[in-house]
Amino acid sequence: IAGITQAPTSQILAAGRRMTLRCTQDMRHNAMYWYRQDLGLGLRLIHYSNTAGTTGKGEVPDGYSVSRANTDDFPLTLASAVPSQTSVYFCATSPTGIDEQFFGPGTRLTVL
């Protein structure tokens, strides 16, 4: 593993299904973030974690949940997907939370 990996790369999902997007880092950064990026809009923060064991809500948390059991992994779960959750999802990390953020390659999710 080099940096930040996200899985899957892309996914087509039926509405109502449960889906977990995975994010793993090997940089030992404390802070991790989930963003969604939609055409014409800026990146919007869904959830964040300043350190293992803690999580917080961002700008658009409804319909999403996260967990941070350890430093390396920060999965994002859609409990019951809806078409408005069609987006590109980026995981990001930051060494201390006040530094620059580093982004994973993204997951393109389509909910039909």
Add this chain to the structure above:
Amino acid sequence: GQNIDQPTEMTATEGAIVQINCTYQTSGFNGLFWYQQHAGEAPTFLSYNVLDGLEEKGRFSSFLSRSKGYSYLLLKELQMKDSASYLCAVRDSNYQLIWGAGTKLIIKP
């Protein structure tokens, strides 16, 4: 509310200079970031300003005026590979990044 404004799209010529502006209104200010994002790829960090003035890094420079809520990214000696979207982001009082929608820069030969 919090708002970051950038032009949607700009066009420039290879070898020229282009300035991408960003204005912001946020609850608190703890720094401004510029990121580059090529189509279909992840954003990558370009520059960071927390104090007023110009930060220069090779062909790229970034300027900040906190009193005016204004920043710009200056790209010199444009190359075709500079065709990308440029994202402005402000870190607010909660230390979260508020992002602009990005400026798509098109470079023509």
